[in-house]
Amino acid sequence: MNEQLQPLKKQPRAGKAGRSGTQDDIVYAHIFEAILEQRLAPGTKLSEEALGEIFGVSRTIIRRALSRLAHEGVVLLRPNRGAVVASPSVEEARQVFMARRLVERAITELAVQHATAEQLAELRQMVNDERDSFSRGDRGAGIRLSGEFHLKLAEAAKNAPLISFQRSLVSQTSLIIAQYESGNRSHCSYDEHTQLIDAIEARDAVLAVNLMMHHMDHIDSKLNLDEESASDDLHAVFSHLLQTKKPGRPSVKL
Amino acid sequence: MNEQLQPLKKQPRAGKAGRSGTQDDIVYAHIFEAILEQRLAPGTKLSEEALGEIFGVSRTIIRRALSRLAHEGVVLLRPNRGAVVASPSVEEARQVFMARRLVERAITELAVQHATAEQLAELRQMVNDERDSFSRGDRGAGIRLSGEFHLKLAEAAKNAPLISFQRSLVSQTSLIIAQYESGNRSHCSYDEHTQLIDAIEARDAVLAVNLMMHHMDHIDSKLNLDEESASDDLHAVFSHLLQTKKPGRPSVKL
């Protein structure tokens, strides 16, 4: 049971989520990816000691990773009561999307002004990766890559505070998508991403912003954020109680 | 080294910077205030152990406070090389102000829609406090209260991500003002704040946004590029907190 993957020392490249070298980043990336791929349900408790054993590091490292995840809004840190995977309410989701519209509009306008040819090439490459992930059926990777596309676009805007904010918004958006998306469709059509790159490359600010706003509309429309989906919300909130690992207790004890 | 330490326990009201109860917040507030009042010059190294001795807490607490300050952009955390007070370049300042214009416009529009009478009353109270601080010549408190005004306004917008972003932007703006403002004038005229509240109370979105944008222009125009200097000595900077008794570990008076 206490199977700990080898004490990730200085392996230059850990798995597909292993980004740069430091331990915090590795733990952070793994937990983040697990949340996006819904291997960690919203509301799941994230025990420091358990995570420490799993990743072969001490609670200190876990704590930093959780703190960072909490800063980005994908984890909720309750004092003296541990961390849980965030389960954004419909209202919180609306606020995130409102903020994203604001930021994406500004980023698009700035990217039209400042994006270099190299950055545009990188963006096209990311769309390719994203398409591949979805075609492979790797939904979690697709969501993550789609988010990274928007983050890369923010970098083209050349405004550090906006990039930081966008990172937080994209993380929360990914969590919301993973939680609320009506399942059958890809959440972020890469065609729209391609068109957006074309408009930016053509330095057509008006078109680019319009495309981005429509893109936001599409993402929004694919979510069940309407009032009548309160049942879905409740189900998400109590999903950690309803998981029937063992047969025999059908109802939740109140 | 066992020194008589008086660990800052749960004293309800600390000094002028001592906000809510937890130790991190107290340390955070003190360092933040010291930076705003230019008792800590940009670039000053913030040694964990030195700060720990000054505040009578362990490096753990200091580290958390520094991490929080770093997340808000007021402190720069260099791996394996310690923390220093951030020294925003002119370019970084420009980016912060661009982002603030964006956010303040949105916040103003939302505040016009959502601000309650109670919130407006609180805002007026904050303007009064701000005016008092400047009339007392307490420039650091004035800058801080002016920032808190804008933060309170963000709360009226009822959008959690925007509030969080605004907190970061206001912190960095305060640092920029403390660093670059041409010295003798009040940096943030409270008259403009009052007019802004009036426009919001009248639910005049166009006027409110115009006032806010002019307010941003005024702040912007008051900055220059001179180099300011302040003390590098941590003990000197926080001397007003130290109980000058025995050698050893002096703890701060709260």
Added chain:
DNA sequence: ACAGTGCACATTGTACACAACCCGATGCGC
């Protein structure tokens, strides 16, 4: 004298031990 190297010190990074706290269980009294 200067540049490069190696050592010693100082500071940060990490792990761990203990304290504080929360939550659930058990038992008692009503």
Added chain:
DNA sequence: GCGCATCGGGTTGTGTACAATGTGCACTGT
């Protein structure tokens, strides 16, 4: 049976020891 107080297990909060890293200085060889 029900409610409440008390206790115990387990998790988080904090302090501290040790390891790893960076920095500055002295020393040496050219």
